Amino acid sequence: MATLSTVPPLVFATSTSRPFPPHQTHRNKPTTTTTNSLKNCKTIDELKLFHHSLAKQGLDNDVSAITKLVARSCELGTRESLTFARKLFDFSHGSRFMYNSLIRGYASSGLCEEALLLFLRMMIDGVSPDKYTFPFGLSACAKRRAARDGVQIHGLVVKMDYAKDLFVQNSLVHFYSECGELVCARKVFDEMPLRNVVSWTSMICGYGRRGYAKEAVDLFFEMMSSEDVRPNSVTMVCVISACAKLEDLEICEKVYAFVSSSGVEVNDVMVSALVDMYMKCNDNDTAKQLFQQYGARNLDLCNAMASNYVRQGLTKEALSVLSVMMDSGVKPDRISMLSAIASCSVLKNVLLGKSCHGYVLRNGFESWDNVCNALIDMYMKCQKQETAFKIFDWMLNKTVVTWNTIVAGYIENGDVDAAWETFRTMPEKNIVSWNTMIGGLVQESLFEEAIEVFRSMQSQEGVDAEGVTVMSIASACGHLGALDLAKWIYYYVEKKGIQLDVRLGTSLVDMFSRCGDPETAMSIFDSLANRDVSAWTAAIRAMALSGNAEQAIELFDEMIEQGLKPDGVVFVGALTACSHGGLVQQGKEIFESMQKVHGVCPEEVHYGCMVDLLGRAGLLEEAMQLIKSMPLEPNDVIWNSLLGACRVQGNVEMAAYAAEKIQVLAPERTGSYVLLSNVYASAGRWNDMAKVRLSMKEKGLRKPPGTSLIQIRGKTHEFTSGDESHPEMPKIEAMLDEISELGHVPDLSNVLMDVDEQEKRFMLSRHSEKLAMAFGLISSNKGTTVRIVKNLRVCSDCHSFAKLVSKMYNREIILRDNNRFHFISQGKCSCNDLW
DNA sequence: CTAGGGTTAG
Numbered sequence: 001m002a003t004l005s006t007v008p009p010l011v012f013a014t015s016t017s018r019p020f021p022p023h024q025t026h027r028n029k030p031t032t033t034t035t036n037s038l039k040n041c042k043t044i045d046e047l048k049l050f051h052h053s054l055a056k057q058g059l060d061n062d063v064s065a066i067t068k069l070v071a072r073s074c075e076l077g078t079r080e081s082l083t084f085a086r087k088l089f090d091f092s093h094g095s096r097f098m099y100n101s102l103i104r105g106y107a108s109s110g111l112c113e114e115a116l117l118l119f120l121r122m123m124i125d126g127v128s129p130d131k132y133t134f135p136f137g138l139s140a141c142a143k144r145r146a147a148r149d150g151v152q153i154h155g156l157v158v159k160m161d162y163a164k165d166l167f168v169q170n171s172l173v174h175f176y177s178e179c180g181e182l183v184c185a186r187k188v189f190d191e192m193p194l195r196n197v198v199s200w201t202s203m204i205c206g207y208g209r210r211g212y213a214k215e216a217v218d219l220f221f222e223m224m225s226s227e228d229v230r231p232n233s234v235t236m237v238c239v240i241s242a243c244a245k246l247e248d249l250e251i252c253e254k255v256y257a258f259v260s261s262s263g264v265e266v267n268d269v270m271v272s273a274l275v276d277m278y279m280k281c282n283d284n285d286t287a288k289q290l291f292q293q294y295g296a297r298n299l300d301l302c303n304a305m306a307s308n309y310v311r312q313g314l315t316k317e318a319l320s321v322l323s324v325m326m327d328s329g330v331k332p333d334r335i336s337m338l339s340a341i342a343s344c345s346v347l348k349n350v351l352l353g354k355s356c357h358g359y360v361l362r363n364g365f366e367s368w369d370n371v372c373n374a375l376i377d378m379y380m381k382c383q384k385q386e387t388a389f390k391i392f393d394w395m396l397n398k399t400v401v402t403w404n405t406i407v408a409g410y411i412e413n414g415d416v417d418a419a420w421e422t423f424r425t426m427p428e429k430n431i432v433s434w435n436t437m438i439g440g441l442v443q444e445s446l447f448e449e450a451i452e453v454f455r456s457m458q459s460q461e462g463v464d465a466e467g468v469t470v471m472s473i474a475s476a477c478g479h480l481g482a483l484d485l486a487k488w489i490y491y492y493v494e495k496k497g498i499q500l501d502v503r504l505g506t507s508l509v510d511m512f513s514r515c516g517d518p519e520t521a522m523s524i525f526d527s528l529a530n531r532d533v534s535a536w537t538a539a540i541r542a543m544a545l546s547g548n549a550e551q552a553i554e555l556f557d558e559m560i561e562q563g564l565k566p567d568g569v570v571f572v573g574a575l576t577a578c579s580h581g582g583l584v585q586q587g588k589e590i591f592e593s594m595q596k597v598h599g600v601c602p603e604e605v606h607y608g609c610m611v612d613l614l615g616r617a618g619l620l621e622e623a624m625q626l627i628k629s630m631p632l633e634p635n636d637v638i639w640n641s642l643l644g645a646c647r648v649q650g651n652v653e654m655a656a657y658a659a660e661k662i663q664v665l666a667p668e669r670t671g672s673y674v675l676l677s678n679v680y681a682s683a684g685r686w687n688d689m690a691k692v693r694l695s696m697k698e699k700g701l702r703k704p705p706g707t708s709l710i711q712i713r714g715k716t717h718e719f720t721s722g723d724e725s726h727p728e729m730p731k732i733e734a735m736l737d738e739i740s741e742l743g744h745v746p747d748l749s750n751v752l753m754d755v756d757e758q759e760k761r762f763m764l765s766r767h768s769e770k771l772a773m774a775f776g777l778i779s780s781n782k783g784t785t786v787r788i789v790k791n792l793r794v795c796s797d798c799h800s801f802a803k804l805v806s807k808m809y810n811r812e813i814i815l816r817d818n819n820r821f822h823f824i825s826q827g828k829c830s831c832n833d834l835w
Numbered sequence: 836c837t838a839g840g841g842t843t844a845g
Contacts, residue, residue: 198838273839
C-alpha cells in the first residue's frame with residue numbers, strides 16, 4: 001500500500017487528520033495542485049479545508065479556483081456540499097458555468113425547486129442559459145413532474161434557437177415522457193433529424209414507465225432494424241424492465257437471447273433487471289440461475305429477488321435471500337428492509353418484525369416514510385395496534401399510503417367501523433383508499449354499503465374506478481343478485497374503457513350468472529381472450545346454476561380439449577352441474593377421472609358433490625357406500641349433502657343418522673336441525689319434529705330468519721319472514737290475498753313452529769320470498785321478470801306458490817336461493833322440483 | 836451536458 005509521503009494528493013481521500021502536505025502551500029504552482037487535489041476531495045470537510053487553504057494562499061478570489069471548487073461541491077451532491085457551494089456562489093460573481101454547476105447539482109440530488117429557481121434567477125441576472133443549462137433544467141422538471149415549467153423552458157429553447165441541439169432534444173423527450181405527455185415526447189422524437197442511443201433509450205423508457213410496455217418493446221425492435229444506432233446497457237435495462245411489465249415470457253426470452261449475443265456489457269443494474277423480469281414472469285428457475293451466475297453478493301440483485309419473492313407470496317424465500325446475503329457480509333439497506341418487514345407482516349412474525357424495527361432504528365432508516373409504512377402495516381397485521389400508532393404519531397410526513405395502511409389494517413382485523421372512521425376523516429384519498437374500503441365492506445358482506453361507497457366515489461368525488469374496484473363491486477352485486485346494477489356495471493366498464501382482462505372478465509361472468517342472466521355471462525365469457533381455468537370455471541358455474549347441465553359439461557370437455565389443466569375448483573363446478581341436472585353417469589365418470597386422468601386428488605367438497613348427485617337421483621345407499629369408502633374423514637359438509645338428499649327422498653332413518661353426525665362435527669350448524677325437522681314434518685312424525693325443535697332451543701340455536709331481496713328501479717328492498725314494516729305492506733297483503741284465492745293450497749309441514757293451524761297458515765303466508773314476490777308483482781310492469789334472492793333454501797310451499805304465480809300472472813320468476821337458481825315460468829321450474 | 840434496475844397501501 002502506498003504511504004502518505006509517496007503519493008501526497010491522495011491524502012484528502014484517505015485522511016482528514018493531516019489535511020495538507022507542507023509543500024503544497026507554495027504559491028508558485030497553485031493551479032495544478034488545486035485541480036489534482038480537488039478531484040480527490042470526497043467529503044465536505046475536505047472541501048472546506050481546501051477552501052481554507054485557498055484563503056491562506058490568498059486565492060479565495062481567484063475565479064478559476066472558486067469555480068472549480070463550486071463544481072466539485074456540486075458533484076458531491078450532498079445537502080451540505082450544495083449549501084457550501086451556494087455560499088461560495090453567492091459571494092462570488094456567478095459565471096454561467098457556476099450557474100450550470102449548481103443547477104445540475106440541485107437537480108441531480110432532488111432539490112428540483114432550487115434548480116428551477118436558480119434557472120429563473122440566472123435569467124433575471126442577465127446571464128443567458130446555454131446548451132448545458134437546458135438539459136439540467138429539463139431534468140429538474142422531469143423529476144418533479146413540473147409540466148408547466150418544462151413547457152416554458154421548451155418555449156425558451158425554441159426562442160433562443162437551441163431546438164436543434166441533440167442533447168436538448170433528448171432532454172425534451174425525457175421531460176415529456178416523465179410528465180406522461182407521450183404524444184409530445186414522440187413528436188419531438190419524430191422530428192429529430194438525427195438520433196443517438198440516448199434519444200432512443202429515452203423514448204423507450206418513457207413508454208415503459210408510463211405503462212406502454214408493448215410500445216416500448218416494439219420501439220426497441222424498430223431501433224434495431226431501422227437505425228444505425230446500437231443499444232448500450234442502459235437501453236437494455238429499459239427494454240428489460242418493459243418486458244418485466246409485459247409478463248410475457250416469450251418476448252422476455254427473445255430479449256435475453258439478444259442480450260447474450262449482442263456483446264453489450266452486462267453490468268449489475270442489468271442483472272438485477274433481468275432477474276426482476278424473469279421473476280415477474282414467474283420463471284424463478286431462470287432467475288435463480290442468473291443469481292448463481294452473477295453472484296449473490298450484489299445488494300441490488302438480492303433486493304430484486306427478495307421483493308419479487310414477497311410479491312409471489314414466498315416470504316420464507318425472501319427472508320432466506322436476505323439472510324444469505326448478510327452471511328456473505330453485505331449489509332441490508334432500506335429497500336432490503338421493505339421486503340423483510342413485508343415478509344414478517346405476511347408471516348405474522350412479530351418477533352422478527354421487532355428485530356427489523358431495531359435494525360431500522362440503528363441505521364436511521366426511520367426517516368424514510370415507506371419504511372415506516374411497512375412497519376405500521378406489519379404491526380397492524382400482527383395485531384399490535386398500539387405500536388403501529390406510536391410509529392404513526394411519530395411520523396412527520398404521513399402520506400396517503402400511510403393512511404391507507406391504517407385503513408387496510410383495521411379491515412384485516414375485522415374492525416370495519418374503525419376503518420370507515422379513518423377513511424372518512426383522512427386528509428387525502430386516492431384510488432387505493434377507495435379500493436381498500438370497498439373491498440373491506442364486500443369482505444364483511446356489507447354489499448349495500450359497498451355499492452353506496454362506490455356511488456359516492458363517482459358522484460361526489462368524481463374518481464374513476466379501476467379494474468380492481470369493479471371486481472369488488474361485481475362481487476357485491478352478484479351477492480345481491482341485482483341484475484339492473486350488474487348491467488350498469490358492465491356498461492360502466494365499457495364506457496370508461498376499463499381494460500377487460502381475464503380477471504375482471506371472470507368476475508363479470510360470475511356476477512351475471514349470480515344475477516340470473518346466464519346469456520350475458522356467456523357472451524362476456526365468449527369475448528375473453530386468454531381464458532384461464534378460473535374463467536372456464538365461472539362459465540361452467542353459470543351453466544350449472546341456471547340448470548343447463550349439458551352445456552356445462554360441454555364447456556368442461558372443451559376446456560380439457562384446449563389443453564388446460566383442471567384444478568379442484570373446476571371439478572366442483574362440473575360435478576355440481578351433473579348433480580343439478582341429474583346426470584348421474586357423467587358425474588361418476590368425471591369423478592373417476594379426477595385422480596386417474598388429471599391427477600387431482602378429490603377433497604371433501606368433491607365427495608359432497610357426489611353424495612348430492614347420487615342422493616338426488618335416489619341412490620341413497622350408493623351415496624352412503626361412497627361416504628364409507630372415503631379415504632378422508634367425512635366432514636359436516638358431506639353429511640349435510642346426504643341429509644339434503646334424504647329430505648328430497650323422504651328417507652327418515654338415514655336423515656336422522658346424518659343429522660346426528662353433523663351435530664357432533666359442527667354443532668353450530670343450524671341448517672341441519674331445520675332440515676331434519678323438515679324431514680320429520682314431511683313424514684308426519686310430529687313428535688320427533690318437536691324433539692328436534694326442543695333440542696335446538698336447549699342449545700340456544702335459532703334458525704336464522706329467512707330474508708329475500710328484490711330490486712325495483714335500482715333500489716334494494718329487503719323482506720324478512722313475518723316482517724310487516726315495508727311501507728307498501730297494505731298493497732302487498734292485498735296481493736297475497738288475491739293470489740291465495742287463485743287456489744294455492746298451503747303446505748303446512750313447512751312451518752316448524754308449535755302453533756295452531758291458523759297461525760301456521762299466517763306464518764307461511766308471510767315467508768320472505770312471498771312478500772318479495774307480491775311486492776315485485778305490484779311494483780313492476782306486467783310481463784316483466786321478477787327476480788328474488790333468498791338467503792336460505794326456498795321452502796316447498798313458496799316454490800309451488802311461485803309456480804302458480806308464474807302461470808296465473810304470466811310472469812317469469814327467477815328465484816335464487818342459497819343453493820341454486822329456480823327459473824320459474826308457466827307453472828314449471830328449471831329445478832324439476834328437486835332442490 | 837441528456838437515458839437506467841430493485842420502493843410501502845388494494
